[in-house]
Amino acid sequence: MPRVPVLGSMPAVLLKLGSVKMTDRFAIIFEPVAKYVLSTGDEVLLQSARRGGVRIAASCGGQGRCRSCVVRMEGAIPEATQEDRQDFSTEDLAAGWRRACRIRPVGACTVHVPARSAEPVFLDEAATSAPVSVKDPILRADPETGRWLRGGQCVGPIVGGQAFSLAVDLGTTNLAASLIDLQSGAVIAAGTKENAQVVYGADVISRLAQAVTSDQTARELQRVAVAAIGELADALTRWRPERVAEVAVAGNSAMQHLLLGLPLSSLARAPYIPNNFRSVEVPASEVGLKLAPGAYLYVSPNVAGFIGGDHVAALLEIMADPPSGSWALIDIGTNTEISLYAGGRLTSVSCASGPAFEGGMLTCGMQAGPGAIEKVCIRGPALEFDTVKGSDPVGICGSGSLSLVAELRRVGILNQRGRLIAGHPRVRERANQLEFILADETATQWLPLVFTQNDVRAVQLAKAAIRAGLDVLLAEMKMRDDELEHMILAGAFGSHLHLPDAVAIGLLPSLPNERFMQVGNAAAAGVRRLAVCRSARTEATRLAVEARYLELASRKDFQKAFMRRMTL
Numbered sequence: 001m002p003r004v005p006v007l008g009s010m011p012a013v014l015l016k017l018g019s020v021k022m023t024d025r026f027a028i029i030f031e032p033v034a035k036y037v038l039s040t041g042d043e044v045l046l047q048s049a050r051r052g053g054v055r056i057a058a059s060c061g062g063q064g065r066c067r068s069c070v071v072r073m074e075g076a077i078p079e080a081t082q083e084d085r086q087d088f089s090t091e092d093l094a095a096g097w098r099r100a101c102r103i104r105p106v107g108a109c110t111v112h113v114p115a116r117s118a119e120p121v122f123l124d125e126a127a128t129s130a131p132v133s134v135k136d137p138i139l140r141a142d143p144e145t146g147r148w149l150r151g152g153q154c155v156g157p158i159v160g161g162q163a164f165s166l167a168v169d170l171g172t173t174n175l176a177a178s179l180i181d182l183q184s185g186a187v188i189a190a191g192t193k194e195n196a197q198v199v200y201g202a203d204v205i206s207r208l209a210q211a212v213t214s215d216q217t218a219r220e221l222q223r224v225a226v227a228a229i230g231e232l233a234d235a236l237t238r239w240r241p242e243r244v245a246e247v248a249v250a251g252n253s254a255m256q257h258l259l260l261g262l263p264l265s266s267l268a269r270a271p272y273i274p275n276n277f278r279s280v281e282v283p284a285s286e287v288g289l290k291l292a293p294g295a296y297l298y299v300s301p302n303v304a305g306f307i308g309g310d311h312v313a314a315l316l317e318i319m320a321d322p323p324s325g326s327w328a329l330i331d332i333g334t335n336t337e338i339s340l341y342a343g344g345r346l347t348s349v350s351c352a353s354g355p356a357f358e359g360g361m362l363t364c365g366m367q368a369g370p371g372a373i374e375k376v377c378i379r380g381p382a383l384e385f386d387t388v389k390g391s392d393p394v395g396i397c398g399s400g401s402l403s404l405v406a407e408l409r410r411v412g413i414l415n416q417r418g419r420l421i422a423g424h425p426r427v428r429e430r431a432n433q434l435e436f437i438l439a440d441e442t443a444t445q446w447l448p449l450v451f452t453q454n455d456v457r458a459v460q461l462a463k464a465a466i467r468a469g470l471d472v473l474l475a476e477m478k479m480r481d482d483e484l485e486h487m488i489l490a491g492a493f494g495s496h497l498h499l500p501d502a503v504a505i506g507l508l509p510s511l512p513n514e515r516f517m518q519v520g521n522a523a524a525a526g527v528r529r530l531a532v533c534r535s536a537r538t539e540a541t542r543l544a545v546e547a548r549y550l551e552l553a554s555r556k557d558f559q560k561a562f563m564r565r566m567t568l
Contacts, residue, residue, distance in 0.1 A: 026108040030054045039105050046100040050199055057117040059360040061201030061210060062101035066361045068117065069100040070447070076107025087431045097447060114446050116366035116395035129178060132185040132528050136535040138246050139163065139182050148182070148245055155245040155294035163245045164188065166233055167531035169310060169524040170251030170259065171195060172204055172334050173358050173367060175228050176524045179236040180531055182245065187528065189236040196224040202360030203334045204254035208268040211258065218264065225259045226288045233291060244291040247284055248531035250300040250523055252308035252335060259287065260299060271551065272305030279541060298537065300530060301544035306350035311337040312544050313526030314490050316536060319543065326479070327486035328470060331523065332357055332493045336466050339547065340473040347476060347548045351469035356458040357398035357493050364449045366395030368492065373400040373438060375498065378407045381425045383438065393439045393449055399496045404451055405459050406501035408436065409568050416567050418460045420453050460566055463507045468561035469552060476550065481509035490522040505568050
């Protein structure tokens with residue numbers, strides 16, 4: 001048999017490898033991406049997939065605490081682990097369903113990766129953003145030579161053509177980037193890409209824990225972040241990245257530390273102190289970005305351990321044209337940041353809300369991609385739902401989980417304490433817990449889509465953390481809920497959640513509709529300002545320094561509020 005490389009797209013000869021005896025290694029074929037990896041069985045299947053560049057979701061970072069990495073195996077199927085025997089039926093196990101993070105391959109096999117685990121396709125979106133005001137430009141064109149100058153330093157060679165700045169919102173789950181004309185401030189193109197670090201965990205704590213214990217993992221997490229920014233630069237410039245003269249990045253503190261390769265030990269453990277609070281400006285080449293010669297990377301300042309540059313960027317955008325009176329800005333994610341402006345003061349907290357509202361750590365959770373259930377309506381025994389792009393259901397995203405919990409509570413399938421109640425035709429007991437059936441095997445062609453008692457609890461915990469954080473902020477300023485004049489919801493989840501559902505389960509206070517503002521990705525808008533304007537960077541530094549930070553973990557009033565807000 002001819003020699004084949006260890007990694008790559010599947011050559012035709014490997015289609016029959018299941019019947020070919022190999023001395024030390026055997027082939028693992030991943031479908032539907034048609035990639036293969038040669039293995040000796042000395043690593044778990046999730047590690048083999050990572051090595052082969054195959055994306056398998058792993059919300060818990062491969063610790064066996066969730067089911068996001070479930071796959072179906074054919075060929076040589078390893079014995080089920082104790083965890084899988086607890087969570088899967090005898091029929092499921094016989095059909096080859098296993099957690100990729102728990103089992104080691106034992107021979108040549110084919111691994112079928114469910115659609116909700118597959119890597120979303122990069123979308124080059126039409127730029128619809130308003131031009132960025134360039135009052136105090138980072139770079140200036142020399143009128144005599146046409147060259148671009150950063151201070152007195154030439155950035156190029158870019159002569160007689162456009163030069164661009166790349167603005168990147170480096171999210172835990174996704175990256176959102178905009179390509180901006182440095183002269184006019186026009187947004188030329190915009191796009192999003194999944195943060196490939198998600199295979200190391202849906203939340204930053206999982207990634208930090210692995211990076212602290214392994215320098216190799218820390219370097220890999222940095223590499224994939226840099227690679228993602230580079231891929232965005234390539235795509236948005238139509239493969240002319242040498243025209244990108246400046247990159248501005250805003251992310252949470254952990255994402256920024258990983259990108260810059262900063263020490264992580266103090267950030268990974270309580271009291272979660274960043275190695276660096278200030279903004280950073282370094283040559284882009286120092287982190288491995290291949291852009292214009294002389295291009296620089298700017299990274300936004302942090303307020304505290306888990307109030308990072310992305311929240312500073314969002315505040316920068318809101319403060320450019322702030323609403324009158326008091327307001328709260330909430331950016332809901334794996335870590336939720338909340339800032340309250342009242343009495344001329346800005347006070348901020350961070351809430352460890354977990355990845356439930358981004359689809360992470362849910363039995364059938366996924367990002368808001370095609371086929372994700374995003375809205376649910378229960379009518380007696382019947383269930384109606386909307387999916388992203390109207391595709392066949394493959395999982396449930398954050399807005400869908402919020403909608404479902406609100407509906408379960410409304411029709412009495414869920415009690416105030418968050419317990420599922422047996423008796424409804426869609427509620428069954430499986431693996432020692434009750435679960436609600438969203439779609440059965442005939443609808444999905446895979447395992448049924450379910451929402452379990454543990455999934456309900458994940459949503460409860462996220463909701464309680466966020467609302468308790470807001471409670472503490474309001475109490476600190478001696479304000480009641482109904483005195484809040486504006487509630488600003490930022491980020492992807494905040495833009496797509498159904499407000500009545502959020503109010504119904506107590507995630508948000510009951511306020512008149514006109515007080516709610518869903519502003520989209522404010523962090524991305526703010527980082528566009530940071531990408532082109534020096535005065536915006538000065539203002540970001542001021543906001544980061546002047547924002548008063550409250551540490552919630554040690555506060556007894558937060559613990560009391562958290563327990564009170566667990567009810568639905």
